[in-house]
Amino acid sequence: MPGRIVILPDDLTNKIAAGEVIERPASIVKELLENALDAGATDIEIELRHGGCESIRVTDNGAGIGPEDAVLAFSRFATSKIYHFDDIYKVRSFGFRGEALPSIASIAHVEMVTKQPGALAGVRVAAEAGNIKEISEAGCPVGTSVFVTNIFGPVPVRRKFLKSEQTEQGHCLDVVSRLALSHPAVSLKVAANGRQILNIPATNAPDQRLGLVLGTDFLDQMISLAGKRDGLTLRGFASLPSLTRANTKHIYPFVNKRFIRDHLINHAVMTAYRNLVPTKRYPAVVLLLDLPPHEVDVNVHPAKMEVRFRDPRAVYETIVECLAGALSGVPSQPAMQAAESLPRTPHTFPLSQYHSRVEEALKRYTISSEVPQTNADTAWYVRESYPAKNYHTAQAEEVAATMSDIVLSEYKYIGQVMDTYLIFASADRLIMVDQHAAHERLIFENLKNKSHSHIASQRLLMPEVISLPPRDYSFLMDCLPLLHDCGFEVEPFGLNTVVVKSLPSLFAKLPPQSMINDFLAEFVEREGASLDEKKDKIYAFLACKAAIKANHKLSPLEVAALVKDLDAIPNIASCPHGRPVFLAHTLWDLEKMFKRR
Ligand code: ADP
Numbered sequence: 166m167p168g169r170i171v172i173l174p175d176d177l178t179n180k181i182a183a184g185e186v187i188e189r190p191a192s193i194v195k196e197l198l199e200n201a202l203d204a205g206a207t208d209i210e211i212e213l214r215h216g217g218c219e220s221i222r223v224t225d226n227g228a229g230i231g232p233e234d235a236v237l238a239f240s241r242f243a244t245s246k247i248y249h250f251d252d253i254y255k256v257r258s259f260g261f262r263g264e265a266l267p268s269i270a271s272i273a274h275v276e277m278v279t280k281q282p283g284a285l286a287g288v289r290v291a292a293e294a295g296n297i298k299e300i301s302e303a304g305c306p307v308g309t310s311v312f313v314t315n316i317f318g319p320v321p322v323r324r325k326f327l328k329s330e331q332t333e334q335g336h337c338l339d340v341v342s343r344l345a346l347s348h349p350a351v352s353l354k355v356a357a358n359g360r361q362i363l364n365i366p367a368t369n370a371p372d373q374r375l376g377l378v379l380g381t382d383f384l385d386q387m388i389s390l391a392g393k394r395d396g397l398t399l400r401g402f403a404s405l406p407s408l409t410r411a412n413t414k415h416i417y418p419f420v421n422k423r424f425i426r427d428h429l430i431n432h433a434v435m436t437a438y439r440n441l442v443p444t445k446r447y448p449a450v451v452l453l454l455d456l457p458p459h460e461v462d463v464n465v466h467p468a469k470m471e472v473r474f475r476d477p478r479a480v481y482e483t484i485v486e487c488l489a490g491a492l493s494g495v496p497s498q499p500a501m502q503a504a505e506s507l508p509r510t511p512h513t514f515p516l517s518q519y520h521s522r523v524e525e526a527l528k529r530y531t532i533s534s535e536v537p538q539t540n541a542d543t544a545w546y547v548r549e550s551y552p553a554k555n556y557h558t559a560q561a562e563e564v565a566a567t568m569s570d571i572v573l574s575e576y577k578y579i580g581q582v583m584d585t586y587l588i589f590a591s592a593d594r595l596i597m598v599d600q601h602a603a604h605e606r607l608i609f610e611n612l613k614n615k616s617h618s619h620i621a622s623q624r625l626l627m628p629e630v631i632s633l634p635p636r637d638y639s640f641l642m643d644c645l646p647l648l649h650d651c652g653f654e655v656e657p658f659g660l661n662t663v664v665v666k667s668l669p670s671l672f673a674k675l676p677p678q679s680m681i682n683d684f685l686a687e688f689v690e691r692e693g694a695s696l697d698e699k700k701d702k703i704y705a706f707l708a709c710k711a712a713i714k715a716n717h718k719l720s721p722l723e724v725a726a727l728v729k730d731l732d733a734i735p736n737i738a739s740c741p742h743g744r745p746v747f748l749a750h751t752l753w754d755l756e757k758m759f760k761r762r
Pocket residue numbers: 170196200201203204225227228229230238243244245246259260261262263264265266267308309
């Protein structure tokens with residue numbers, strides 16, 4: 166039986182990182198779901214109307230609340246989860262501040278129906294704009310159902326900050342998917358506007374839920390990892406280096422089942438993947454870290470999305486060792502006992518390889534007020550690099566100013582160096598062109614010029630069906646018209662799947678699945694931009710994908726074609742991301758550099 170609800174005394178509430186802000190429907194879903202999980206529910210149903218903007222209902226079969234406590238639950242700082250400040254370092258529950266229900270009730274109408282096991286009847290409490298409106302006896306099953314309506318009704322200005330219903334629904338599904346992943350034994354169902362859109366049965370294998378956050382293309386390319394060190398246990402899944410994403414959003418760390426964002430953990434993951442994935446590509450990793458509650462402070466962030474580890478080094482090292490071990494086919498190291506389920510094998514991963522990276526990461530992680538010490542080494546670096554950097558910027562600016570009058574075809578093509586830079590010269594000028602940036606700019610301009618009509622698209626011989634994480638699916642639905650304008654033909658194809666029928670002609674050769682995934686990685690959370698800004702970003706994205714890469718040999722004929730196209734377009738001194746396309750040195754510059762002047 167859960168403990169009674171009490172209102173925390175002032176001296177305690179002053180110490181907790183309070184200030185829960187209900188930003189959007191997904192914040193409500195998160196709080197209600199966490200309450201249901203804290204109450205030991207094994208079966209949870211979520212109903213959303215209009216992406217959760219109109220109403221949200223979360224029904225659980227958890228421990229319920231007694232009739233005397235049901236009203237108290239709506240008071241600020243009323244909680245049954247801690248009684249003393251130190252309890253924060255003992256609890257394993259999501260909640261402990263007693264803020265969620267009153268915060269939700271202050272911006273919406275909330276009706277809660279709840280019953281404890283063995284009670285004769287349940288109780289119904291309704292609250293709105295911070296006031297209790299109704300308390301009555303209710304016939305209901307054991308558990309709790311919270312129905313939230315008139316969301317942001319009392320604060321209409323907040324409604325203006327909401328995005329489209331699809332986008333808000335995407336955020337809600339994101340919350341559900343993450344909690345589903347860290348609670349495999351709990352069954353979850355989500356209905357949207359009366360139609361079931363997710364049915365996640367209980368399982369004892371967390372890997373069965375990986376597809377919820379990662380999409381299904383990863384599933385057959387994940388390796389599992391497990392390790393233990395002192396009180397810390399790590400289980401997880403990591404993508405083979407052959408499959409990468411465009412950003413770190415597919416690194417999912419859970420600390421005691423709580424999804425968090427953490428630089429240190431991302432850093433540890435990238436250290437383990439160092440030299441295995443190309444630069445600017447990132448793996449998909451799910452890490453389920455479990456450590457004694459006193460080893461981790463969850464009271465640092467109102468939404469509890471950040472935590473602080475008492476021993477960050479141990480966490481960092483455990484992740485790197487475990488992950489690097491798994492990636493090199495070595496499941497365990499002597500510094501870590503193998504988890505029970507894994508065979509013991511000798512240690513081969515050299516710790517020394519990443520010690521300096523640990524130091525570097527820890528420095529950044531501990532946001533201390535200490536001024537970093539300048540030792541002789543860094544002073545040397547600063548002194549050497551400063552003029553060079555300045556020089557480079559000055560050059561880029563000068564080039565941007567004068568480049569529009571350069572006609573490349575009037576220069577002699579000297580050759581390609583490092584398979585990346587094209588060198589041109591005239592009697593008094595040396596020009597270096599970054600082949601990727603140049604081609605990218607060219608495609609970008611072409612796409613922009615064509616944007617009044619649709620960009621040419623090419624039908625795929627075999628339409629490709631792609632299954633997406635529910636959150637990504639919702640976002641993609643929102644982008645369909647925009648995608649269509651950019652030459653993609655993508656249609657919904659049943660539960661969280663889409664069918665890709667055409668791609669912009671530029672990419673007919675690229676795999677549709679990776680195109681769509683990279684597109685999502687780039688755009689899913691980029692909200693708020695105007696349609697034109699979004700379009701420009703999509704063009705830049707497409708241009709970058711389609712452009713000749715660095716480290717790619719070009720024949721003189723290809724260079725000639727590129728030069729011709731570049732000359733046809735004015736104003737191409739920088740790539741769509743703002744990097745310079747050209748660097749130019751005049752004879753004067755060269756003579757200065759060689760100290761002839
Ligand atoms: P917190 O979770 O931080 O304690 P909340 O405002 O979310 O604060 O909830 C207040 C209290 O109401 C909880 O401590 C718990 O006792 C009770 N409660 C809320 N939701 C549920 C639920 N679904 N099942 C059982 N008890 C609940």
